[in-house]
Amino acid sequence: MFRQVSFKELMKMFGVGAVALVLGVEWLDWLTRRLGFRRDSRLKEVLFFPSPQTCVEHLFTPDRSFPCACPLPHGTETSFSRLLGHLLSACVSLDLCLFSFSHVELSRVVLHLHNRGVTVRVVTDRDYMAIIGSQIGTLRRAGICVRHEMSTAVHMHHKFALVDGRKLITGSLNWTLTAVQSNKENVMVTEEPELVRPYQKEFQKLWEANDPANHKPQTKKQAAK
Numbered sequence: 001m002f003r004q005v006s007f008k009e010l011m012k013m014f015g016v017g018a019v020a021l022v023l024g025v026e027w028l029d030w031l032t033r034r035l036g037f038r039r040d041s042r043l044k045e046v047l048f049f050p051s052p053q054t055c056v057e058h059l060f061t062p063d064r065s066f067p068c069a070c071p072l073p074h075g076t077e078t079s080f081s082r083l084l085g086h087l088l089s090a091c092v093s094l095d096l097c098l099f100s101f102s103h104v105e106l107s108r109v110v111l112h113l114h115n116r117g118v119t120v121r122v123v124t125d126r127d128y129m130a131i132i133g134s135q136i137g138t139l140r141r142a143g144i145c146v147r148h149e150m151s152t153a154v155h156m157h158h159k160f161a162l163v164d165g166r167k168l169i170t171g172s173l174n175w176t177l178t179a180v181q182s183n184k185e186n187v188m189v190t191e192e193p194e195l196v197r198p199y200q201k202e203f204q205k206l207w208e209a210n211d212p213a214n215h216k217p218q219t220k221k222q223a224a225k
């Protein structure tokens, strides 16, 4: 009475069922968002600067058994400690696109992640990487891959970071002590894929465009132009 179902047919039915299930879940997800039944739980955070100076030692050594003896205030969360926390959450990769980078504590974060095995890539500005106090040399000496804007005519003026390719940190903040402690600045942190994806593409574009292998070294005459 019942026809025996072949293994191939069974697998086909299973495949169709799986696709229908995935589409159903996606549709339900869209519908519940659309109707406002469910709030989007994806990370969205805004940080404003200047940030008061507090101790951030606990972020680097969370399991320390003795209290920190430094003179800075302890146990206070600030915009800066939140920013460090987001950066230190990196497990796999950290892509940085920064105009100016001279903040020692932020450099410590990047070196800490590099030593932890996180793949760090930095794209920076040609002129600003050479200013006194720039941390770019320190990062390079530690073995971190840094590329700079090859064009002499324009600045690489971005200030964004991608953590594990899924968390975007972007805003007006240069990674300098003045920006963190004195300036009025804003930083947005988001895991919204529609915002993260274009930044990933932009980073990759800049990373490839500034590959030194694709650029001939300039003669002294060309560089002086």
Ligand SMILES: [Zn+2]
Binding pocket: 055, 056, 057, 068, 069, 070, 071, 072, 074
């Ligand atoms: Zn302390």
